[in-house]
Amino acid sequence: MAVSYELIGETGVITIDNPPVNALSHVVREGVKNAVIAAQSDSSKSVVILCSGRTFIAGADISEFGKPAIPPSLPQVLSVIESSEKPVIAALHGSALGGGFELALACHYRCASSPAKVGLPEVKLGLLPGAGGTQRVPRLAGVEAALDLITSGKPISTDKANKLGLVDRIITGDLREGALEYAQEVVLGDVELRKARNISISPKEVPEGIFEFYKIKLGKRARGQLAPQSIVTCIQAAVELPMDEGLNKERELFLECLDSEQSAALRHMFFAERTAPKIKGLAEGIEPRAISRVAIIGGGTMGCGIAMCFANAGIPVTLLEISADALGRGLQIIDRNYDLSVKKGVFSSEDGILKKGFITGTTQYEDLSDCDLVIEAVFESFEVKKEVFSRLDKVCKPEAILATNTSYLDVNAIAEITSRPENVVGLHFFSPANIMKLLEVVRGEKTSDEVLATAMDIAKKIRKVPVLAGVCFGFIGNRMLRQYVRETQLCLIEGASPEQIDQVMEGWGMAMGPLAVGDLSGLDVAYKARQSLSDQEKGDPKTYCIADALVEKGRLGQKVGKGYYLYVANNRGRTSDPEVLEIINGQALKHGVVRREISDGEILMRLTLALINEGFKILEEGIAQRPSDIDAVYVFGYGFPAFRGGPMFYADQLGLKKVYEMICKLQETNGYQYWVPANLLEELAHSNKTLAEWADS
Ligand code: 3H9
Numbered sequence: 001m002a003v004s005y006e007l008i009g010e011t012g013v014i015t016i017d018n019p020p021v022n023a024l025s026h027v028v029r030e031g032v033k034n035a036v037i038a039a040q041s042d043s044s045k046s047v048v049i050l051c052s053g054r055t056f057i058a059g060a061d062i063s064e065f066g067k068p069a070i071p072p073s074l075p076q077v078l079s080v081i082e083s084s085e086k087p088v089i090a091a092l093h094g095s096a097l098g099g100g101f102e103l104a105l106a107c108h109y110r111c112a113s114s115p116a117k118v119g120l121p122e123v124k125l126g127l128l129p130g131a132g133g134t135q136r137v138p139r140l141a142g143v144e145a146a147l148d149l150i151t152s153g154k155p156i157s158t159d160k161a162n163k164l165g166l167v168d169r170i171i172t173g174d175l176r177e178g179a180l181e182y183a184q185e186v187v188l189g190d191v192e193l194r195k196a197r198n199i200s201i202s203p204k205e206v207p208e209g210i211f212e213f214y215k216i217k218l219g220k221r222a223r224g225q226l227a228p229q230s231i232v233t234c235i236q237a238a239v240e241l242p243m244d245e246g247l248n249k250e251r252e253l254f255l256e257c258l259d260s261e262q263s264a265a266l267r268h269m270f271f272a273e274r275t276a277p278k279i280k281g282l283a284e285g286i287e288p289r290a291i292s293r294v295a296i297i298g299g300g301t302m303g304c305g306i307a308m309c310f311a312n313a314g315i316p317v318t319l320l321e322i323s324a325d326a327l328g329r330g331l332q333i334i335d336r337n338y339d340l341s342v343k344k345g346v347f348s349s350e351d352g353i354l355k356k357g358f359i360t361g362t363t364q365y366e367d368l369s370d371c372d373l374v375i376e377a378v379f380e381s382f383e384v385k386k387e388v389f390s391r392l393d394k395v396c397k398p399e400a401i402l403a404t405n406t407s408y409l410d411v412n413a414i415a416e417i418t419s420r421p422e423n424v425v426g427l428h429f430f431s432p433a434n435i436m437k438l439l440e441v442v443r444g445e446k447t448s449d450e451v452l453a454t455a456m457d458i459a460k461k462i463r464k465v466p467v468l469a470g471v472c473f474g475f476i477g478n479r480m481l482r483q484y485v486r487e488t489q490l491c492l493i494e495g496a497s498p499e500q501i502d503q504v505m506e507g508w509g510m511a512m513g514p515l516a517v518g519d520l521s522g523l524d525v526a527y528k529a530r531q532s533l534s535d536q537e538k539g540d541p542k543t544y545c546i547a548d549a550l551v552e553k554g555r556l557g558q559k560v561g562k563g564y565y566l567y568v569a570n571n572r573g574r575t576s577d578p579e580v581l582e583i584i585n586g587q588a589l590k591h592g593v594v595r596r597e598i599s600d601g602e603i604l605m606r607l608t609l610a611l612i613n614e615g616f617k618i619l620e621e622g623i624a625q626r627p628s629d630i631d632a633v634y635v636f637g638y639g640f641p642a643f644r645g646g647p648m649f650y651a652d653q654l655g656l657k658k659v660y661e662m663i664c665k666l667q668e669t670n671g672y673q674y675w676v677p678a679n680l681l682e683e684l685a686h687s688n689k690t691l692a693e694w695a696d697s
Helices: 026-040 074-082 099-106 121-125 133-141 143-152 158-164 175-188 210-221 226-240 243-258 261-275 301-312 324-343 349-356 382-395 411-417 449-461 477-494 498-508 514-521 523-531 545-552 578-590 600-620 627-637 647-654 656-670 679-686 691-696
Strands: 003-008 011-016 046-051 088-092 095-097 109-113 117-119 169-171 294-297 317-320 359-362 373-376 401-404 424-429 438-443 465-470
Touching (some): 011 026, 011 175, 026 074, 046 175, 074 099, 088 099, 088 175, 099 117, 099 133, 109 158, 121 143, 121 226, 121 261, 133 226, 133 243, 143 210, 143 226, 158 169, 169 175, 243 261, 261 627, 301 317, 301 324, 301 349, 301 424, 317 324, 324 349, 382 401, 382 411, 411 424, 424 449, 438 449, 449 465, 465 627, 477 498, 477 545, 477 578, 477 600, 477 627, 498 514, 498 600, 523 545, 545 578, 600 627, 600 647, 600 679, 647 691, 656 679
Parallel strands (some): 011 046, 095 117, 294 317, 317 359, 373 401, 401 424, 438 465
Antiparallel strands (some): 424 438
């Protein structure tokens, strides 16, 4: 039974039991409504609503969105609760989120255990709280607190909620017992039921211009997104309109958001993130191994960032470098990063010291003999890695997992260096590793199921989004990136400017344009990688001629103050440099390209289609398990806008037939060898199927 009702003394207790997170599925909505109605005619004097399991209600059932709505709606249920003649008390534990917190706000009183969290994270799903959250929070906690809570979507502690007036009582002991006692107090105390709707907000208490200020701020922070703006409109309505009219406004804008492509995309990403760690076809009963000690080989930026991920999760980690000097430099990088995190308020200084304490350094491989997991993050050269893995194989215990952070090299060949290929796996972190959420888990031919399960498990413990990838050049992310970068370079030589390309992609929602990203990571990195390719692998000589020319002129990117742009010291902002245009024009002339005007639409189309087409190839080769995994890679590792749902979701939204036709047209007009439509795309376009349907089948 998802909802049960019992009478304990004079209190009616409604218990919700809908694992895993007590979401407000249809059965829960109906159950709560019926139980509150039943309580009106029994001997109870008050009603307590609480939940079994690990949490109070974590919100509406997201999997029901996009399907025909089945009554009662949540607002209807909340109206029954609010108009109960007996006091209704919500007892919160775990995370009371979204519709779950709104249900609590419609109750007459709220008590909560500590620590627990409350919040309205709907904005992260492209939604706004659609069951009175935007009307009740400003009435209870004030307009500014409401704007912060609802536009950020970040949960707050119940202690803070108590201070803000959103929670009435913190219960320190057993929540159920405490809630029953509180219910009795309420019955003996207040004569009138407390209803948030009865509070009116005096416009005089609202800071002047606050709504315009938030709209402008959110317009910059959440460029092009509908929900944040609508939230501000709803909170403004809470000030300007009576409760029922405010609720109507909220409902109207909630439904508009729910129908939007942005919300569909963000809901897709919610499930993509949670589906990605699941490995298809894993042998039954496989349990992950315990990882209680980790080592990182290589104290460069990447190795240090990886070490911090484990230390932040409280897992002891040893950093190995070849010399005391190099080790000292690595440990300094870690110190600096922690200091920066403390300065930015990510950790308190005590917390920073505590976390740093989990990291020790060594120059001796022998010190790694008791590690359960070793991650190599050394220079990207097979010869260097060969040396590292041979040494690790000798000193590490036989069951230790040996992982490589390689971005491109063959994980199977690396595994074969060791006597334990089944214990070798790729763990490809993204820079800065202590911040970026993506982790590609690369499955070698011989990697055992147990090692994969362990990789997924430890990834979640260090708060990464792990995505399984097969072995190929660049795995999922970088393999697709190559096509995106190629098309960027071709747009440049054919007529676009760096500014135009970056502005188009950033305006569309990418965290950073491709050329600004190149400058940030250093143009020499890709240049060196290109030098090791054969002419055939390099493709058409004009493709990377501009990038090569910039490097050869010493324009290596931000680190030297110039690349595609100029960077003034201490100012990370970029400015245009006429010399770059001269270089581009010179290269076009040299390669016989007559530059033309390229529209913003063409740039967007070519860059996104380059990603999409390669994504289809990756799927048909089985390199990625599912389309949503590719979306997770791009959103969590490459700054792809989450509100567009990742490249594969975006392809479905464009329509696969249209995508296929556009790629065929590019092949026809450009004549490049690059635009060969993927077989899977062709097949789905002809059979009128979506990628989502293909994935489900
Ligand atoms: C809303 O409420 C709108 C209302 O304002 C208006 C209505 C009119 N629905 O995250 P986990 C599943 S919008 C369905 O790994 P954790 C999840 O997919 C909603 N399913 O656990 C996963 O399934 P599986 C606003 C949900 O312990 C499993 O539960 N609320 C929902 O790391 C475990 O999830 C939110 O946005 C859901 N609402 O974190 C809160 N939530 O095992 C969303 C979870 O099959 N939820 N699942 O992969 C969360 O933030 C986290 O799940 C929570 C627990 C913090 C609660």
